Amino acid sequence: MVNGDVVAIMARSGRWIRPQGSRVDAAPPVTAARPPRATVSLPLLGLFAAYLALVAAAGWAVVNLLPDRIAITALGHAVSLGELHRRVLQHGSILVLIVPGVLFAEMVFTGWRGTSLRHLLAVRSPTARSDLAIFALWQTPLMNGLIAVLSLGVTVISGAWLHDRLARLTGVSLSVAALPAAVQVLVFLTVFSFLDYWNHRLDHSRLFWPLHRFHHAAEEFTVLNSVRIHPAAFTSILSATLPAMLFGASPDVIADVNLFVITLRYVIHSRIDSDFGWVGRWIVQSPVHHRLHHVLDMSLPTGHFALMPVWDHLFGTWRPDAGEADQRLVIGVETAYRHGAWVGADIWRDYLDFWKGLRPATRGAAAEQGIV
Known part of the structure; x- marks a missing residue:
């Protein structure tokens, strides 16, 4: 029995891991962790595909519609900003592609209840x-x-x-x-x-x-x-x-x-x-x-x-x-x-x-x- 303390089991190792000061009187059987199974619904896959299409369109707009260098005059001084395409795409890819992509992969392997998104926005x-x-x-x-x-x-x-x-x-x-x-x-x-x-x-x-x-x-x-x-x-x-x-x-x-x-x-x-x-x-x-x-x-x-x-x-x-x-x-x-x-x-x-x-x-x- 566990007296009000949170105790976690390291899967397949048989070793107990617990916060300092927690007390265990008897250990329940250790169950082996099953490898994650990828399951994804077609609507979810379609939604993510549509999102990727929007991201691709935004990337095209950045490269083809925005200048790669701009000059700004402030307080009498001219400042030139270059390589804007690379800067925007590199930083933007983290926010709109990499993080959402990893969150989507996580949802595929863990389901909604196991995702970081749920823990960040719902469990909080x-x-x-x-x-x-x-x-x-x-x-x-x-x-x-x-x-x-x-x-x-x-x-x-x-x-x-x-x-x-x-x-x-x-x-x-x-x-x-x-x-x-x-x-x-x-x-x-x-x-x-x-x-x-x-x-x-x-x-x-x-x-x-x-x-x-x-x-x-x-x-x-x-x-x-x-x-x-x-x-x-x-x-x-x-x-x-x-x-x-x-x-x-x-x-x-x-x-x-x-x-x-x-x-x-x-x-x-x-x-x-x-x-x-x-x-x-x-x-x-x-x-x-x-x-x-x-x-x-x-x-x-x-x-x-x-x-x-x-x-x-x-x-x-x-x-x-x-x-x-x-x-x-x-x-x-x-x-x-x-x-x-x-x-x-x-x-x-x-x-x-x-x-x-x-x-x-x-x-x-x-x-x-x-x-x-």
């Missing part, structure tokens, strides 16, 4: 409201301003600009921009995923955990949990800046890889209970493995850091002993969070915790050198 738990609030912030210039201020400008440095500066200073350029697009994508994605893996490992270190903890604080998965990221994520410079700085791929390739990674991040935070088979073990991370990464129970070491699981296998963070997981697996962190639409308090508390955490490390390093 405090943790889901936080996801919505952060997602809304990301669509405004305010988030870019917060990132620039809280990260001290470190995370907004352009990798392409650094590549050009480095080439001028050293006379050496490792640019792959002249190679075929497919080769550029392979090189850039491989380097990105490798650096992103170590970026993520660094996020889980003692120093940077207070900032990454904000992402792990989510108590249930929704697709929008993907963007629940602290604006002062200093470590993102590894994966967001270094690949472009080192290899200087073409802007189109960088944009394509970026959209692929964004899509994958939305997928692995979805409520689809699938491990993707051998693809999820070696090629791209699955929702099941990422849910295991978010598990509250820390009786086993944290694993499954990589978007491309091959890095987990190579560096010993693949966790075959962790079993599998469905939506009953309890996720989150032990630190208490307010949650809800007002995310400012949690963001600020974690930011202060980060800087407080630096002081002992700084004093310890100084003491070893005889400075204090």
Whole structure:
């Protein structure tokens, strides 16, 4: 019996996962989680097809009816904005194509009751409201301003600009921009995923955990949990800046890889209970493995850091002993969070915790050198 506590079962592992302080007197039988079955009604499929047609028409209108460059005069100064087609299509594709597409796929595999959409709009738990609030912030210039201020400008440095500066200073350029697009994508994605893996490992270190903890604080998965990221994520410079700085791929390739990674991040935070088979073990991370990464129970070491699981296998963070997981697996962190639409308090508390955490490390390093 469970005395008023929420207890979740890790499917097929036989291991109980529960919030700290919960009590279990007797465990009911563990039932194996069935793989998701894709079922979709023809009206729903037709509705989504009509939506895609509207999106395609809007994309055609952007390219053919809007200028790619405009000049604006304000306060006596002329400002030119270029590459408008690419900017609008890239940002718009996230809002009107990628997110709706992942939500539709989720509905196909889970039905309405299991979807993020229902949890975000109907159930509206405090943790889901936080996801919505952060997602809304990301669509405004305010988030870019917060990132620039809280990260001290470190995370907004352009990798392409650094590549050009480095080439001028050293006379050496490792640019792959002249190679075929497919080769550029392979090189850039491989380097990105490798650096992103170590970026993520660094996020889980003692120093940077207070900032990454904000992402792990989510108590249930929704697709929008993907963007629940602290604006002062200093470590993102590894994966967001270094690949472009080192290899200087073409802007189109960088944009394509970026959209692929964004899509994958939305997928692995979805409520689809699938491990993707051998693809999820070696090629791209699955929702099941990422849910295991978010598990509250820390009786086993944290694993499954990589978007491309091959890095987990190579560096010993693949966790075959962790079993599998469905939506009953309890996720989150032990630190208490307010949650809800007002995310400012949690963001600020974690930011202060980060800087407080630096002081002992700084004093310890100084003491070893005889400075204090």
